[in-house]
Amino acid sequence: MGFKKVSRRRFVGGTAALSSAMVAAPFVRGAYAAGKISVGFWDHWVPNANGATEKLIKEWGEKEKVEVQIDFITSQGNKLLLTTAAEAQAKSGHDILAMNTFLPARYADQLVPLNAEMEKLIADNGKVNETVEYLGKIGGKWLVIPATVGSQIKGPCSRIDYMKEYAKIDVQKMYPAGAEPQDKDWTLDTFMKAAEACHKGGHPFGIGLGTTSDCVDTIGAVFHAFGAVMVNAKGEIVVKNDQVRQALDFYKKLIAFLPEDVPAWDDASNNKFLVSGQASMIMNPPSAWAVAKRDAPKVAEQLWTHPFPAGPKGRFAPFLPFFWGIWNFSKNVPAAKSLLMYLSQASSVEKMVVASGGYDLPSFENLTKFKIWAEAEPPKGTLFSYPDPYHTQILSIAAAPAPHKIAEQIYNLGLQTQMAVRYFKGEALEKTLDWAANELEGYMRN
Amino acid sequence: MADIAAPTATAAAGNRRSSLHKLVQRKSTIAFLMALPLILLIAILIVYPAGYAVYLAMLSKSMTKFVGLGTFEFILKRQVFWDVVYQSCLFAISAVIFKAIIGFIVAHLVHNIPLKGQRKWRGMLLVPWVIPPAMSTLAWLWLFDPSYSAFNWILAHFGIGAIPWTGEAGWARFCVILVNIWAGAPFFMIMYLAALKSVPEQLHEAAAIDGASWLQRIWYVNLPMMRNIIAITALFSLIVTFANFDIVRVLTAGGPLNATHIFGTWSFKVGIESGDIPQGAAVSLFMAPILAIAAAFILRDISRRGSEV
Numbered sequence: 001m002g003f004k005k006v007s008r009r010r011f012v013g014g015t016a017a018l019s020s021a022m023v024a025a026p027f028v029r030g031a032y033a034a035g036k037i038s039v040g041f042w043d044h045w046v047p048n049a050n051g052a053t054e055k056l057i058k059e060w061g062e063k064e065k066v067e068v069q070i071d072f073i074t075s076q077g078n079k080l081l082l083t084t085a086a087e088a089q090a091k092s093g094h095d096i097l098a099m100n101t102f103l104p105a106r107y108a109d110q111l112v113p114l115n116a117e118m119e120k121l122i123a124d125n126g127k128v129n130e131t132v133e134y135l136g137k138i139g140g141k142w143l144v145i146p147a148t149v150g151s152q153i154k155g156p157c158s159r160i161d162y163m164k165e166y167a168k169i170d171v172q173k174m175y176p177a178g179a180e181p182q183d184k185d186w187t188l189d190t191f192m193k194a195a196e197a198c199h200k201g202g203h204p205f206g207i208g209l210g211t212t213s214d215c216v217d218t219i220g221a222v223f224h225a226f227g228a229v230m231v232n233a234k235g236e237i238v239v240k241n242d243q244v245r246q247a248l249d250f251y252k253k254l255i256a257f258l259p260e261d262v263p264a265w266d267d268a269s270n271n272k273f274l275v276s277g278q279a280s281m282i283m284n285p286p287s288a289w290a291v292a293k294r295d296a297p298k299v300a301e302q303l304w305t306h307p308f309p310a311g312p313k314g315r316f317a318p319f320l321p322f323f324w325g326i327w328n329f330s331k332n333v334p335a336a337k338s339l340l341m342y343l344s345q346a347s348s349v350e351k352m353v354v355a356s357g358g359y360d361l362p363s364f365e366n367l368t369k370f371k372i373w374a375e376a377e378p379p380k381g382t383l384f385s386y387p388d389p390y391h392t393q394i395l396s397i398a399a400a401p402a403p404h405k406i407a408e409q410i411y412n413l414g415l416q417t418q419m420a421v422r423y424f425k426g427e428a429l430e431k432t433l434d435w436a437a438n439e440l441e442g443y444m445r446n
Numbered sequence: 447m448a449d450i451a452a453p454t455a456t457a458a459a460g461n462r463r464s465s466l467h468k469l470v471q472r473k474s475t476i477a478f479l480m481a482l483p484l485i486l487l488i489a490i491l492i493v494y495p496a497g498y499a500v501y502l503a504m505l506s507k508s509m510t511k512f513v514g515l516g517t518f519e520f521i522l523k524r525q526v527f528w529d530v531v532y533q534s535c536l537f538a539i540s541a542v543i544f545k546a547i548i549g550f551i552v553a554h555l556v557h558n559i560p561l562k563g564q565r566k567w568r569g570m571l572l573v574p575w576v577i578p579p580a581m582s583t584l585a586w587l588w589l590f591d592p593s594y595s596a597f598n599w600i601l602a603h604f605g606i607g608a609i610p611w612t613g614e615a616g617w618a619r620f621c622v623i624l625v626n627i628w629a630g631a632p633f634f635m636i637m638y639l640a641a642l643k644s645v646p647e648q649l650h651e652a653a654a655i656d657g658a659s660w661l662q663r664i665w666y667v668n669l670p671m672m673r674n675i676i677a678i679t680a681l682f683s684l685i686v687t688f689a690n691f692d693i694v695r696v697l698t699a700g701g702p703l704n705a706t707h708i709f710g711t712w713s714f715k716v717g718i719e720s721g722d723i724p725q726g727a728a729v730s731l732f733m734a735p736i737l738a739i740a741a742a743f744i745l746r747d748i749s750r751r752g753s754e755v
Contacts, residue, residue, distance in 0.1 A: 078718065259592075260610060261592035261610050262613075263701065263702040264701060264702055278593075405507070405721065409721070442524050446506060
């Protein structure tokens with residue numbers, strides 16, 4: 001165990017030899033010659049869904065010789081939102097960050113324009129819907145790229161048996177797997193009658209009226225279906241109009257057929273209501289079905305995801321897109337752009353959709369017919385209509401077309417659900433509209 | 447000259463050394479040096495964020511220009527802000543009153559338990575206070591769950607209909623206040639228990655000889671001896687309860703219809719969730735003057751009593 005003593009002469013000799021060798025050695029290109037980037041992506045609900053994204057990023061990193069640090073950030077407890085706010089304030093953090101709905105507009109001044117990249121992706125994958133354009137293209141510039149991961153349509157997820165028994169509607173016949181929809185009669189009137197029948201049958205629809213995203217998205221689509229606009233694209237308050245009155249009347253009637261506690265519901269409440277076997281229908285992406293498949297297989301066997309009912313102005317469905325943006329303080333913008341292009345190729349997109357069990361929805365028109373949606377079961381074809389393969393719906397977001405800074409507040413403060421609950425609880429309609437107009441004036445602040 | 451100058455310089459250096467030595471030896475200097483790490487910590491974690499919040503509150507919504515007190519002026523005109531003020535006061539004041547009453551009663555009960563068994567009771571009663579509120583409130587959330595409330599399940603066994611615990615404004619306010627009382631009452635209990643232990647037993651004996659009942663002993667002996675502790679505990683609790691966030695956030699998220707929003711949750715809602723950081727900062731800063739007034743009154747009362755003694 002004795003250590004060999006190093007004399008001063010020996011040490012000087014050794015270090016001199018090492019120095020000479022280092023100076024004389026030829027330059028060898030390092031594995032990380034193209035630099036480093038860090039990405040902050042949304043941490044998926046679906047177990048192992050992050051794996052596909054991680055694998056794709058690693059593949060790209062090895063090909064491009066870029067060292068990538070990947071962080072999957074949960075949206076639980078608003079962690080992703082807080083991370084975004086902190087990075088925007090500090091002007092430091094990830095190169096690429098996942099942002100949902102109104103965040104690209106909120107941080108428009110701090111994002112790198114991606115016009116050329118989006119033009120290429122649209123040429124390759126087909127056009128994107130109007131909601132993606134409204135949320136991602138600010139002032140004529142694409143500031144983000146629509147992310148496959150996390151994007152979702154929150155359409156109806158119905159119980160096949162209850163809908164047949166109480167509402168006399170065969171949802172599988174209306175939206176057959178692998179064939180065009182037979183949904184001419186699937187309107188808001190039919191929906192209301194079905195809600196009443198299922199309520200009478202003891203299995204009401206589970207539609208929340210809190211201020212969380214699921215509740216706001218559903219009422220937003222119903223408002224659009226009536227053409228009810230509260231603030232127009234110019235930023236003018238136009239809430240006191242007949243379409244808004246019609247939408248609120250519709251909701252007042254509907255609330256009577258919903259569970260009593262819906263004003264207190266959050267985004268988990270409707271899922272629990274469905275999985276527990278009580279609901280005839282909820283408005284949700286297939287996460288609730290996936291949970292039922294795991295925890296209540298008998299319930300899962302009876303679930304069918306399909307498009308929204310049509311209103312006087314069309315068949316609108318709530319679409320909640322996620323985006324990937326590059327901060328303008330990123331030190332490696334070319335590498336970040338290259339990674340986003342790689343992740344948006346059709347082959348990459350399909351891998352992410354498959355890993356999520358069909359939950360994730362690409363925003364591009366040509367990417368809505370992957371096998372996973374046709375093959376998902378039980379029952380076979382349950383998710384076929386989820387990505388709207390025949391493009392029968394107008395994908396929308398609540399509060400559009402108001403300018404983003406106003407729309408963001410209408411959305412996040414749940415103005416529409418609050419109006420519906422106030423009116424339902426006995427407030428006069430005009431008083432509710434006055435209250436909403438007053439709230440909207442507050443949102444106009446610059 | 448050199449011979450003269452050398453001793454003068456040495457003397458001056460010696461004087462400087464001795465004055466430095468005296469400065470270091472002075473009690474106040476030592477105290478300051480020992481407190482310095484804490485002062486720095488407070489400066490970094492409290493003074494800087496508070497100053498930054500003031501700066502943010504003076505910016506426009508888009509944070510591109512300085513608007514002075516414009517945001518505060520705007521907030522004062524909003525009905526929803528006054529609803530939040532009302533709810534914050536209702537939440538904090540009612541919770542503190544009930545915590546004080548329950549803490550006072552339980553402290554007396556525990557004080558009268560023989561010393562051997564007292565430790566177990568003290569430990570058990572402190573449990574709600576030592577569990578992080580975000581976690582314990584989750585358990586309460588399940589008890590009050592809109593659809594699957596355990597309380598409603600029990601009520602159903604007695605033929606009582608379901609109560610919309612978090613779905614109706616009045617009940618939702620009751621729920622958030624109840625959970626705050628549950629989590630905070632042990633703090634009052636332990637503070638009052640410590641105060642009770644310092645009340646000289648001779649006073650009780652003298653009162654007993656004079657024929658005082660147990661209620662009179664509490665009223666005329668314990669209460670006056672505990673007044674300062676009661677006031678300080680109430681002040682601390684008022685500050686913490688006013689600034690509460692987790693209980694309301696987890697239990698009702700401010701709903702229904704904004705009926706349970708308090709300063710902290712409303713500030714988060716408008717600032718972080720809705721993208722109006724200056725307004726969020728301004729709302730949160732409104733807590734400071736309200737608490738400063740409460741603190742001034744309570745501390746003035748304490749110092750007045752101190753000087754009377």
